Amino acid sequence: MNYFSSDFKLGILGGGQLGKMMLYETRKWDVWTKVLDASPEAPCNISCNQFVQGDLLDYDTVYDFGQGLDVLTIEIENVNLDALERLEKEGLKVFPQPRALRIIQNKAKQKLFYVDHEIPTAEFQRFAYLSEIEDSVQNGGLKLPFVWKAAQFGYDGQGVKVVRTLSDLEGLPKGECIAETMIPFKNELAVIVARNNSGDIKTYPVVEMEFHPEANQVEYVICPARIDDKVAAKARELALKVAEKIGLTGLLAVEMFQTQDDQILVNEVAPRPHNSGHYSIEASYTNQFEQHIRCILDLPLGATESKVAGIMVNLVGGEGYTGDVVYENMEEILKLEGVTPHIYGKKQTRPFRKMGHVTIVDENMTRARHVAQEVKEKIKVISK
Structure with missing residues (x-):
């Protein structure tokens, strides 16, 4: 099949920064793209051939989005798998395959997969409800401290918490989760x-x-x-x-x-x-x-x-700042050799939200690490 400057159509589920950086490559090769995301301000909106606003977890939305495509891929795994499986059965090439996403999308299933295939991983217990964890601790079945993880929908540090006392469980989602040995x-x-x-x-x-x-x-x-x-x-x-x-x-x-x-x-x-x-x-x-x-x-x-050696520094929203984003001291880091900033295009910042990253390259790793530290100290992601 001819993918380049042709009638070939590639679909991407998710319009965030990963999709945006994927589109750098499709534009380089002139591959036609269509993107689905819930937000009209998604970073991908400015660079795909066709943008569709819609819910990635809605069956009909995902199924309808897949019509007329040649290949469908993802930039986020929290998508409707029933729709993907139907599209795959009807002949659409879906990569990664829905059967693989079934394993990975749920952290409890993922951990069981490692056990079944003798892949070394931290010991864990699976719980249908958060309340079962407290019962297990009180009955001696689970020892503090441990790492709590939501079985689904965790991302960017969300859905993971170190539990040192039972009070650390307060406010966590009530559904399926795992408790993992630290x-x-x-x-x-x-x-x-x-x-x-x-x-x-x-x-x-x-x-x-x-x-x-x-x-x-x-x-x-x-x-x-x-x-x-x-x-x-x-x-x-x-x-x-x-x-x-x-x-x-x-x-x-x-x-x-x-x-x-x-x-x-x-x-x-x-x-x-x-x-x-x-x-x-x-x-x-x-x-x-x-x-x-x-x-x-x-x-x-x-x-x-x-x-060359490479170091990536994440740019995340500063604590105490919510609103229209401002990147402070960008000019200062651009004076440094081997520094390349990537701004994702999210207009609103909030504490710890991923807003961009900076890459530092150098033939000398020690020097690159020093520059990375300087970048981290200088640039601030704040709000107006």
Whole structure:
């Protein structure tokens, strides 16, 4: 099939920043795109060929959106899977496949999948209702502290909380959840695996993630991770095993813990381009968004090696600021060598909302890390 400057039509469910960066690549290749998102101000609205406003979880909306497309993909996994399964049965190519999304969309099912396929992960218990957790603690079945995770609809640090006392459960969603043993890890790592529909598969280098202690969001992504080569090889091997067992077409971001004795445990996965791969836009031979397009169109996979060391700094809304966004000191960070800001196009900021990211590239990792710290200290995401 001819994808370039042709009648081929690609649909994307979700119009956020991941979709926007995916559209950089489709525009580069002149691939026609149609995007569905609930917000008329979604970042994708300005750069796709056709924008449709609608609910990603509504069956009829998603089913109707798929009509007339050749391939349908996602930039967020919280979508109506019943509609995707019907579209797939009717002949539409849907990547990642709905069967894979069924596993990943629900964190409890995801964890059970790891157990069933002997993929190392933190011990956990599954609960149908939040109230069952308190009963389990009081009866000795569950020990504090632990990590609470909502089974569905978590994102950007939402739906995850460290529970040290029973009072920490107050105000959490009442539905299905898991309680996970806290892992005393050395590092949080991630590997992005790319797989096209022919089954060709590649991994990106292992990255290291540094998290904000309160927001549970990534502050820095460092590539390559500052770990021993043997540990990196173990992490890539495990990521490949997860991807092969799930068997999806597209990108799979595998987040992992490196334990104190250098074991690797899978934390969770995302079936799409991921925050841990943003560094690749400037630092890699093939960035993750182009690679995703290559995967779902069954094109040859691009080289995943890095050209230089890369560090990504997330730009999130400052605490205490809500309203029309202002990026303070942007000119100051643009004076720094190797710095590239990416602004997502969200007009309204609020505390810890992802508003953009900055990539720092350098041949010297230590120097890049110092510049990243300077960027983090200088730029502020505030409101008018």
